[in-house]
Amino acid sequence: MKRIIATCLIAAAAGMAATSSFAQAGKTLDQIKQRGYLSCGSNPGLAGFGLPDDKGNYAGLDVDLCRAISAAIFDDPNKVKFIPLTAKDRFTALQSGEIDVLARNGTWTQSREADLGLLFAGVNYYDGQGFMIRKKLNVASALKLEGASVCVQQGTTTELNLADYFRSNNIKYEGVVFATSDEALKAYDSGRCDAYTTDASGLYSERLRTVNPDEHMVLPEIISKEPLGPAVRKGDDQWYDIVRWTHFAMVNAEELGVTKANVDEKAKSATPEIKRLLGSEGDFGKAMGLSKDWAYRIVKHVGNYGEVFEKNVGEGSKLKIRRGLNNLWTKGGIQYAPPVR
Numbered sequence: 001m002k003r004i005i006a007t008c009l010i011a012a013a014a015g016m017a018a019t020s021s022f023a024q025a026g027k028t029l030d031q032i033k034q035r036g037y038l039s040c041g042s043n044p045g046l047a048g049f050g051l052p053d054d055k056g057n058y059a060g061l062d063v064d065l066c067r068a069i070s071a072a073i074f075d076d077p078n079k080v081k082f083i084p085l086t087a088k089d090r091f092t093a094l095q096s097g098e099i100d101v102l103a104r105n106g107t108w109t110q111s112r113e114a115d116l117g118l119l120f121a122g123v124n125y126y127d128g129q130g131f132m133i134r135k136k137l138n139v140a141s142a143l144k145l146e147g148a149s150v151c152v153q154q155g156t157t158t159e160l161n162l163a164d165y166f167r168s169n170n171i172k173y174e175g176v177v178f179a180t181s182d183e184a185l186k187a188y189d190s191g192r193c194d195a196y197t198t199d200a201s202g203l204y205s206e207r208l209r210t211v212n213p214d215e216h217m218v219l220p221e222i223i224s225k226e227p228l229g230p231a232v233r234k235g236d237d238q239w240y241d242i243v244r245w246t247h248f249a250m251v252n253a254e255e256l257g258v259t260k261a262n263v264d265e266k267a268k269s270a271t272p273e274i275k276r277l278l279g280s281e282g283d284f285g286k287a288m289g290l291s292k293d294w295a296y297r298i299v300k301h302v303g304n305y306g307e308v309f310e311k312n313v314g315e316g317s318k319l320k321i322r323r324g325l326n327n328l329w330t331k332g333g334i335q336y337a338p339p340v341r
Contacts, residue, residue: 027236027239028100028232028233028236028238028239029073029238029239029242029289031100032073032100033073036079037070037079037080037081038066038069038070038073038079038080038081038100038101039080039081039083039098039099039100039101040063040066040069040080040081040082040083040099040100040101040102040103041083041085041090041093041094041098041099041101041102041103041104042058042060042062042063042066042082042083042084042085042103042104043060043062043084043085043104043105044084044085044086045084045181045182046060046105046181046202046205046206047060047205047208047209047318047319048060048061048201048204048205048312048313048317048318048319048321049061049062049063049104049105049125049201049202049205049312049313050062050063050082050103050104050105052082052084058082059312060312061124061125061308061309061312061313062103062104062105062124062230063082063103064302064303064308064311064312065103065124065230065246065247065308066080066082066101066103067080067301067302068246068247068249068250068298068301068302068308069101069242069243069246071297071298071300071301071302072242072246072249072285072290072294072295072297072298073242073290075291075297075301076301077301077302083098083099085099085102085104086179086180087153087154087155087156087180087181088154088155088179090102090104090106091106091112091116091118091231094118094231094232094233095116095117095118095233097233100232100239101121101230101231101232101243102118102230102231102232103124103230105125105127105199105201105202105228106120106228106229106230106231107127107157107199107226107227107228108120108123108227108228108229108231109157112231117233117234117235118231118232118233118234119231119232119233119234119240120227120229120230120231121229121230121231121232121240121243121244121247122229122230122243122244122247122248123227123228123229124228124229124230124247124305125201125228125229125313125326126226126227126228126324126325126326126333126334126335127199127200127201127226127227127228128199128200128222128223128224128225128226129157129158129161129162129197129198129199129200129222129223129224129226130142130197130198130199130200130203130218130219130221130222130223131145131150131195131196131197131203131218131219131221132188132195132196132197132203132206132207132216132217132218132219133145133194133195133196133216133217133219134194134215134216134217135215135216135217136215137194139219140219140220141219141220141221142165142195142219142221142223143169143171143221145166145171145173145194145195146171146172146173147172147173147174148173148174148193148194148195149173149174149175149176149192149193149194149195150162150173150174150175150176150193150194150195150196150197151176151178151184151185151187151188151192151193151195151196151197152175152176152177152178152184152196152197152198153177153178153179153180153181153184153198154177154178154179155179156198157224157226158197158198158199159175159177161223161224162175162197163175165223165224176192176193181198181202181206184196184198185206185209185210189209189210189211199226199228200218200222201228201313201319201321203218204218204313204319204320204321205319208318208319229247230243230247238288238289241287241288242288242289242290245288245340246298247305247337248337248338248340249277249294249295249298249299249337249340250298250299250302250303250304250305250308251304251305251328251335251336251337252273252277252295252337252339252340253277253295253298253299253304253305254304254305254306254307254328255328255330255337256271256273256274256277258274258277258278258299258304259299259303259304259307260299260300260301260302260303260304260307263278263296263299263300264300266278267279267280267296268280273339273340273341276339276340276341277295277296277340278293278295278296278299279291279292279293279294279295279296282341284340284341295340305335306328309323309326
């Protein structure tokens with residue numbers, strides 16, 4: 001009898017918790033709709049990912065993700081306010097509610113989810129940390145940087161990875177730490193350091209900001225796993241689903257051959273997967289508080305994942321980064337999205 005009562009109490013408690021959680025669902029989406037725009041935490045100066053022009057117009061891979069979320073909600077990719085954030089302030093801004101989503105080349109780690117009360121809603125760029133040096137050093141490998149000074153940004157996974165790599169390889173080095181990536185790059189470019197380290201994607205971007213880009217090279221070593229993606233606060237599962245499935249919709253669209261240019265034609269397709277994705281069959285947006293054509297809106301206004309990648313960081317951009325791991329799973333990469341059904 002006691003066991004039965006205890007079981008009932010546990011079930012009742014679980015039900016109350018579920019009810020409480022459900023009561024919180026949609027809070028973020030409701031606030032965004034009432035406000036009339038999405039508040040997106042962005043990088044203030046990383047070409048290819050988040051960078052405003054002289055008129056304050058943002059562009060980049062992460063920027064387009066936020067525009068895609070806006071398109072899903074408002075049928076308008078421009079109802080976004082981009083909040084420039086340093087690496088030091090980015091998670092605090094999300095925790096405090098200053099922003100709705102953080103899309104700022106942040107690495108998904110266990111401690112950031114468990115300790116900071118955040119959830120990463122997928123990986124929109126698989127990256128890894130690397131090193132940039134001057135070609136005149138005649139160094140072909142990071143393992144040859146014995147005694148080198150290395151400029152690095154403070155308060156990032158980059159700083160820890162740097163220490164781990166040199167310690168595990170028994171290489172002596174001098175870490176020169178700066179509060180911002182801008183300060184670290186300027187110090188490296190001025191000759192203060194022999195090398196500069198950050199995510200490899202960032203190195204291709206930062207190289208373009210040096211006085212003489214052709215004098216610098218990115219070494220081949222990738223010394224860490226850096227899965228970069230958008231983050232949201234814990235406690236609103238519906239909002240988490242919206243951000244997560246925005247990325248998945250873009251990946252699925254690329255896999256199904258749905259592009260910004262042909263999405264209207266594809267909307268008439270008889271292919272079940274395309275019909276479900278674009279909303280001509282079923283209503284898969286309803287549970288997320290979105291319209292049935294939420295994914296159609298994303299592709300129509302912003303494009304699929306491959307289009308956004310190529311435009312911002314791919315070989316057709318100034319950064320000229322190969323897809324690599326960020327290619328679709330059907331093409332040798334690891335970008336893989338669950339189906340809409």
